[in-house]
Amino acid sequence: MTNSFINQWKFFYPNKLPISHCFRQYFSQFWFRIHSLPESKRYADTPAEYELLLNRHNQIIDDCFDSNASIFIVTGHYFSQSDNNKIYDPTLRLKYEFHPEKEINLTQANPENYDDDEEDHFYRPYSINEIWKKNEHNDLLKKIADDEVRAFMISFEQNIIIAPYDGGIDFIIFNDAKRNELINKYKDWLSPRADGL
Template sequence: MTKEDFQKLWTLNYPDTVPISYLFKHDYTDRWFRIHSLPESKRYPEDENEWQVLLSRQNEIITDLFGLEPPILIVTGEYNWGDDRQIHITDEEEIFKQFSFVRLDNIELHKIDAEQYDEPDIYRPAFAQTIWKPNYHDKLLREIANDNTRVFFISFDKKVIVAPYDGGVDFVLKDSLTKENFKNKYRQWLSEREDGY
């Protein structure tokens, strides 16, 4: 898949946002929901038993959404705060060495949130092709759960975004009915907060 292919599919499927995962819950509230990775909304695992609970939950629901061994994309990137640093997270982090990333156009962050970002601040997204299968990405899921990196998975074919973070997983599904069906199926893993966070 080329950069142009990705951009075309992104604009077609997600015209109201950019490929930065923390924005999804604001830009697609009708199709978004979240599960927590550990009982009682505990944020970080403290032992191997809790890691197994986290990985079991995440693998179960992600496999339920994607299916077995479909082609998917992983999307990540790095922030640049206006200086001349040339940081390339996809080249420098060991966890990403197995993937072949394609860089996307820089995102000018001040155009998204002028209060939070200055004019030179940019985000450099990149994507790579892979597959989803249970436990295949456990090492990456552990890094995300430890807040060492940020990645989301996407299937344009299934219209599913899966965005793990340190504490749980955000999902954007194809429509609100599908979202409600999955929310109900995994209701024991939902946040108890009114806003679903």
């Protein structure tokens, strides 16, 4: 399985955890964020707002990946030896047939975050190789926007990571020209804050 998600991740991003909330810290010089709704509104409340949110997400993701790009969709499950509650397993909430990856011992990877805990904490990534097609992943995008699940998309061929969250999308684009082109094209969707959040 040389082309498996985890093997490619380790090759492209050694010593980095495949956990989306870490990406802005890991890749800050290649990062930018758009907001899902005008005026940085976090959650959609009406059908019209959901339509706008999904249109925005599909439009910019399609500009990043191009239609028919091979991508991995990656989600994950946090657990410890004493607490492995399957209710929070995101694979139970999504229609994809995810491949479970080897669990990551977070206590060993980031001991400074767990120095007071008596037991180890883990994260198990789940991945699936899919083809990006506009509007075919709307259920995933909506569930992320509603904070029901967390997941990110990655194209190793294009070296692009897209991490939607409840409120917008974080982009990690290593090609400066492509990143700057997207920032310019979607400048009205960027945060007005100096830190880009």
